[in-house]
Amino acid sequence: MPKIPVEISARHIHLSQKDLDALFGKGFKLKKIKDLSQPGEFASSQTVELIGPKSSYKKVRVIGPVRKNTQVEITATDCRVLGINAPVRLSGNVKGSAQATIKGPKARIKLKQGVIIAQRHLHLSAEEAKKLKVRNNQKVSVRIKGERSITFHEVVVRAGRQYKKACHLDTDEGNSAGMKTCEYGELVK
Incomplete structure (x- = not known):
């Protein structure tokens, strides 16, 4: 993934x-x-x-x-x-x-x-979106593994030339996953 x-x-x-x-x-x-x-x-x-x-x-x-x-x-x-x-x-x-x-x-x-x-969202360049086979405004899921593993659903893809790959969560969501700083998740369609 x-x-x-x-x-x-x-x-x-x-x-x-x-x-x-x-x-x-x-x-x-x-x-x-x-x-x-x-x-x-x-x-x-x-x-x-x-x-x-x-x-x-x-x-x-x-x-x-x-x-x-x-x-x-x-x-x-x-x-x-x-x-x-x-x-x-x-x-x-x-x-x-x-x-x-x-x-x-x-x-x-x-x-x-x-x-x-x-709204939790996933920034992707147009090229990254194409490679991952997702499109702008599509809703996907992102799984974060760890001591407090969690899968976030309803993550809106924001694809365009101006973006760089990164999923953005707010502090409530990050805390629920036990995140401390930038970590990595897995794209689950």
Whole structure:
């Protein structure tokens, strides 16, 4: 069975230019501290506070580059702590999603939508998808072996030229498998 790198994605935020300007000041540029596995994406040194009706999380990492729409990705556990009812969605699908308040060094903004629990997904280049005989938006399963072996179903394939092979789980999912860092799983169709 094909080996797949599996990465754990902690809570984070992608900002639109408009919201970046509001939170950090007009014309502010994100400062890269580390490249991420997907080409062009990076962790910035900037953080914000994510505020819900019940609680808040300080130091939520801002991921670059800026996007068309602001999007917050949290876990089901985070939802309970914050008092937010976020839907499970693929990245980019924020229409009608949950609300939250974001606080930066210069301002506080109210997101009317944009908070999601990221659907577990598998990034593949078009060539990798062809080789593995899967297609964009197909649902597959990924098995992770170990002391807490588990098979994740409903893993959505995101295939395209811009992607590099990696399965993304959130921290709740990674913890359920006993993962510590990037590990390898097996693709199960």
